[in-house]
Amino acid sequence: MANAIELIGITKRFPGVIANDNVNLAVEKGEIHAVCGENGAGKSTLMKILYGMQPPDEGRILVNDEVVTLASPSDAIDLGIGMVHQHFMLADQLTVMENVILGSEPMKHGLIDFDGARTHLKAVAESYGLSIDPDDLVESLEVGERQRVEIIKVLYRGAEVLILDEPTAVLVPQEVEELFNNMRDLKAGGASIIFIDHKLDEVLEIADTITVIRQGPTVATVKPGDVTAHELAELMVGSELPSPQTTASTVTDEVTLEVEDLTVLDVDDRAVVDYVSLKVRRGEILGIAGVEGNGQTELINAITGTEPQASGTLTLLGVDITHADVGTRREAGLAYVPMDRHQEGLLLEAPLWENTALGHHTRPPFAKGIWFDRDGARQRTEEIRRDFDVRTPNVEVPAHALSGGNQQKLIIGKEMSSDPKLLIAAHPTRGIDVGAQAAVWQDIRDARAKGLATLLISADLDELIGLSDTIVVMLRGRLVATLDPATITPRDLGAYMTGVAVAQEAS
Numbered sequence: 001m002a003n004a005i006e007l008i009g010i011t012k013r014f015p016g017v018i019a020n021d022n023v024n025l026a027v028e029k030g031e032i033h034a035v036c037g038e039n040g041a042g043k044s045t046l047m048k049i050l051y052g053m054q055p056p057d058e059g060r061i062l063v064n065d066e067v068v069t070l071a072s073p074s075d076a077i078d079l080g081i082g083m084v085h086q087h088f089m090l091a092d093q094l095t096v097m098e099n100v101i102l103g104s105e106p107m108k109h110g111l112i113d114f115d116g117a118r119t120h121l122k123a124v125a126e127s128y129g130l131s132i133d134p135d136d137l138v139e140s141l142e143v144g145e146r147q148r149v150e151i152i153k154v155l156y157r158g159a160e161v162l163i164l165d166e167p168t169a170v171l172v173p174q175e176v177e178e179l180f181n182n183m184r185d186l187k188a189g190g191a192s193i194i195f196i197d198h199k200l201d202e203v204l205e206i207a208d209t210i211t212v213i214r215q216g217p218t219v220a221t222v223k224p225g226d227v228t229a230h231e232l233a234e235l236m237v238g239s240e241l242p243s244p245q246t247t248a249s250t251v252t253d254e255v256t257l258e259v260e261d262l263t264v265l266d267v268d269d270r271a272v273v274d275y276v277s278l279k280v281r282r283g284e285i286l287g288i289a290g291v292e293g294n295g296q297t298e299l300i301n302a303i304t305g306t307e308p309q310a311s312g313t314l315t316l317l318g319v320d321i322t323h324a325d326v327g328t329r330r331e332a333g334l335a336y337v338p339m340d341r342h343q344e345g346l347l348l349e350a351p352l353w354e355n356t357a358l359g360h361h362t363r364p365p366f367a368k369g370i371w372f373d374r375d376g377a378r379q380r381t382e383e384i385r386r387d388f389d390v391r392t393p394n395v396e397v398p399a400h401a402l403s404g405g406n407q408q409k410l411i412i413g414k415e416m417s418s419d420p421k422l423l424i425a426a427h428p429t430r431g432i433d434v435g436a437q438a439a440v441w442q443d444i445r446d447a448r449a450k451g452l453a454t455l456l457i458s459a460d461l462d463e464l465i466g467l468s469d470t471i472v473v474m475l476r477g478r479l480v481a482t483l484d485p486a487t488i489t490p491r492d493l494g495a496y497m498t499g500v501a502v503a504q505e506a507s
């Protein structure tokens, strides 16, 4: 079979790091090709090179057997290569169609040709079996639908090679199945897909070919039928596949966090959090399951103090914090691993040691009296780097220079090392490789045994079920079900999250 893409001997260096060291990757026409590897192995870098976002230092790129030079993404698009980034890049306030044509508006007599665009968009969507309404506002769409818009945007520009960087990280199992069906249809239509995924069972299910890279050269190219998930993990990290299973319960009677009748309104005065009450006890992990966009974000923001609440009370360790500001809540022992590390968790341009001080700068080791203690911050950052295996040349580099998974490890490390009483963890291991995931689970479990109360939100249902002592399901702003992680399956949980199981019970 002919190759759609061939990367030969790609080397890319950053200060202090060789991100890609003589990497080879050959993608056949019409295949789904997975790229696997540890955090920091160089996967995103390789994909950005193929999409023309950054030039390689060495090596050749072949598209349809011809050597090409990609000076920018528009060169890549002209050659039929499109990329969907892990952090969605859609404009919320625009419609699906406006988003799709943004940057390549079709013109007719000096005006944007909306009719032509709509017809073309519909034709593209239909030919690949992707259902979407061009006139929907993007902000009204669920995560899976947004992703579909990103994919349509790429196809609209004529892509025959699609690059998907960790597309399943944000999806619930039902949405993953839908994405995989879409990927199979695209493949049947002749497209080639390169995708990155840390969930090895998903990789084995969907990929025709798997290339494993380590920081450095390509390790192996294998067929899914020839390896088990275990062997694949060993190729990547050389370690055992971890399990998030929580063992003995450590739940106590002491209530760490009490939320009573909490209501949060959106700009249109609709209740996005609707009279929610819950308790998290010392030594307990309370999991909140829900499809993104059902009020979890607002619930978390109200608890951390970044979003005003309309009514209700919050009590942390017996103290009413309903009207306390963010700083006071943090000083009272609240730690927070945010949903979106790029928006809330990190100052991307600032060095790592400044990032670890974020939110903790009023206390040692970051403060000496009223002064910020730089040496203290550097030292703490070195400890986090060591304990949480943050791969970086040093702690002076800016946060944007870390790979996605290593950014997440830095955030978890800084929050866990603040000796918290209450941890609000949103997708704590999103984008983290299987080895590092095991370490994070162990950290949360150890802290739980010492009395940490945790409110866990995760789209990874195995993680949610494995770690939680109790799971509540959030749907349209309400807590609609309380489930026992010992008996619920990811599939059944997914049914509650999408409202299917609740609807069935009611009828």
Ligand SMILES: Nc1ncnc2c1ncn2[C@@H]1O[C@H](COP(=O)(O)OP(=O)(O)OP(=O)(O)O)[C@@H](O)[C@H]1O
Pocket (backbone or CB within 6 Å): 014, 015, 017, 018, 019, 037, 038, 039, 040, 041, 042, 043, 044, 045, 046, 391, 392, 400, 401, 402, 403, 404, 405, 406, 431, 433
């Ligand atoms: N702009 C940059 N400046 C400096 N170093 C960088 C830059 N981009 C990436 N790196 C480094 O290159 C290496 C590879 O990073 P890359 O993002 O490609 O990893 P990855 O395989 O995608 O990891 P993850 O699974 O965590 O997303 C890392 O060590 C990272 O710190």
Ligand SMILES: [Mg+2]
Pocket (backbone or CB within 6 Å): 043, 044, 045, 403, 404, 405
């Ligand atoms: Mg990456």
